[in-house]
Amino acid sequence: MTYNPRKASQTVAFFALKTGNNAVNVLKAVKLVYLSDRENIARYGFPILDERRVCMKHGPVNSYTYDHIKGEVPPEYDGGWGEFVSDRAGHAVGLANEATTTDDLDELSDAELDTLEAVWAEFGHMTQWQLVEYTHDIANMPEWIDPKSQGSKTITLESMLSAIGIPSHKEHTAEMESANSAHGFLKGL
Template sequence: MYNPAKAAHIIAYLALKHEKRAISMLKAVKLVYIADRESIRQHAYPMLDEQRASLPHGPVNSMTYDLIKGRVQDPEWSRILKEMTHAQVPVIHVQDGVTVDDLDELSDAEIEILDVISERFKHKDRWDMVAWTHNPKNVPEWRDPGPSSSKIDIEEIFKAVGYDDPSKHVDFMTERQHIDSLFKRLEMTVSG
């Protein structure tokens, strides 16, 4: 089940790594995809449960992209983040008063990945990120969709990050997501 609050916390964490508590929207989209992909590589499980797609500027996590673009609204998103434009570049800022301690959707393992990704790409601008994700040595599952988009199957990502039997890992991930969903429903029933 997709968790928009967690997506907001991931982007806020990445933005807090920048001096101005802000990150360009395009760079944020790329870093979310790369971090999610790294989570799959390290733990055989993504940070975000959502569809991924190839777009002209590279791969994206689809629901998170829709949130960033303002196509979908979420109260936690607007509590944590605000969108602005600086020098004609759309930028995501962390709301005043929000600190890392407020980002409780993130596990320690996810924070470790975000720290490594943030450090690795800290000197790259949004167009450097697009170029990096277009390189088939870095992201072989992205294919230029022309002016539209095309789905990136999760099995392609498992294969690209080095898993020999991607379907086995996708089956395990699907079972785990189902169990997580059951626990969330149980929590809501007990607390409601």
């Protein structure tokens, strides 16, 4: 997989913009990012962000994006994250530049922006704790498994596609992983 921190930060920035105060609760942001990947898979067959996803105590999480939000990524690996999202302040992350608009989110396609709009329309009114409860419900997130004392457990792309109801999810997973490998090879990764 080829993780794009700049695109991830634009995804978080989108939700910060939607709150009306240019900041979003960390836990809420993490849940909305995961739900957006899920929704984009349901709509178009692939996630917005290429990254590892894990089951954690408070539900499913996009691992690399969460690391960036927590400030656990060394500056040399910022990859454009800081252009759109400021450092975490307490329980929130905000825009790095208050003048940012959705027109500035150039890493996101129109289809991905439509997905983010749909996710905000469905879940934006919820608090972080309502989203935790929603993502813990097996009827909503069958791919989430309580990691208990392990800290985290990987959510495989195959289990996510299966949970969403993608037909031929095993074959679709293999195609996506093959495309990611080819993309990485071409970029010299």
